[in-house]
Amino acid sequence: MAVVLDTSFVYDLHVTRNADRHARAVGLFRDIAAGRHGACISNDYVYAECNAFATRMGPSRVAAIDAFFFGEPAVVRVARVDHRMFSEARRRMLAEAERGLTLTDWAIVVQSQRHKARVATFDGALGRAAAGVLP
Amino acid sequence: MAADTSVKVSPETKRGLDELQAFLTRESGQKVTLQALQAALVDLGREEQDRLLAAFADRAPALSKAQVDRVLSRSFDFPLDVAPEELDDLVYGFPHGGDAAATPGARRLAARLRKSRAARPAAPRQGRRKRRRGT
Numbered sequence: 520m521a522v523v524l525d526t527s528f529v530y531d532l533h534v535t536r537n538a539d540r541h542a543r544a545v546g547l548f549r550d551i552a553a554g555r556h557g558a559c560i561s562n563d564y565v566y567a568e569c570n571a572f573a574t575r576m577g578p579s580r581v582a583a584i585d586a587f588f589f590g591e592p593a594v595v596r597v598a599r600v601d602h603r604m605f606s607e608a609r610r611r612m613l614a615e616a617e618r619g620l621t622l623t624d625w626a627i628v629v630q631s632q633r634h635k636a637r638v639a640t641f642d643g644a645l646g647r648a649a650a651g652v653l654p
Numbered sequence: 655m656a657a658d659t660s661v662k663v664s665p666e667t668k669r670g671l672d673e674l675q676a677f678l679t680r681e682s683g684q685k686v687t688l689q690a691l692q693a694a695l696v697d698l699g700r701e702e703q704d705r706l707l708a709a710f711a712d713r714a715p716a717l718s719k720a721q722v723d724r725v726l727s728r729s730f731d732f733p734l735d736v737a738p739e740e741l742d743d744l745v746y747g748f749p750h751g752g753d754a755a756a757t758p759g760a761r762r763l764a765a766r767l768r769k770s771r772a773a774r775p776a777a778p779r780q781g782r783r784k785r786r787r788g789t
Contacts, residue, residue, distance in 0.1 A: 527738035534732045545726060552722045554714030572745045579732050586728035594715050598704040621742060641738040
């Protein structure tokens with residue numbers, strides 16, 4: 520049992536603007552931190568995406584860079600997307616191009632299948648491609 | 655510089671290392687030392703981090719309340735309510751699953767390309783044709 524974090528979850532966990540999504544993300548995070556969803560993992564594509572987004576947040580960028588990915592190595596294990604993961608993500612991206620998902624999204628899907636994990640996301644399109652979704 | 659560190663291994667792990675050493679020595683036709691085998695395994699682990707992670711994926715985080723509070727204390731407001739589907743628009747510059755060619759940025763780029771093509775002198779194209787005939 521494990522959970523893979525998506526960019527949209529990381530974003531809404533820390534950005535309070537949408538109170539409903541933020542509250543749901545905080546609730547899920549407390550469950551993850553208590554070990555109720557097993558291991559908490561992600562990958563370096565998501566990390567890069569979060570940082571790319573953070574740098575576009577104007578005056579909030581410093582807070583975002585500091586917050587995204589928690590600064591707590593004990594929380595999430597960020598794996599490198601290895602060659603097999605990349606190849607499978609690319610194959611799925613080509614085969615299912617009509618879904619409009621990014622390579623990062625497909626890396627999350629492949630990683631979640633590899634770990635039999637659910638995906639923590641608010642992104643409906645990614646959620647439909649993944650086998651199990653939280654919150 | 656040689657590092658001399660002892661690592662305790664279980665009898666099962668030692669047996670596995672011996673088997674791998676025998677296999678590699680037999681298949682490669684050259685003596686493979688335990689030290690070389692360990693170095694190769696570490697290299698392999700670095701290459702296949704996500705597969706390695708799978709072996710530890712069932713280990714859930716167990717955070718103290720203070721660690722959870724520290725993560726959540728990094729929350730901040732952002733003046734824009736960015737929907738999950740709009741994150742890609744901000745990171746990659748086009749809508750999720752959308753048509754990059756239809757974005758204002760792409761239209762500006764296309765206009766610039768058209769302008770530069772219109773301004774380009776015809777002479778270089780003729781030059782290239784002449785060179786091709788000559789080869």
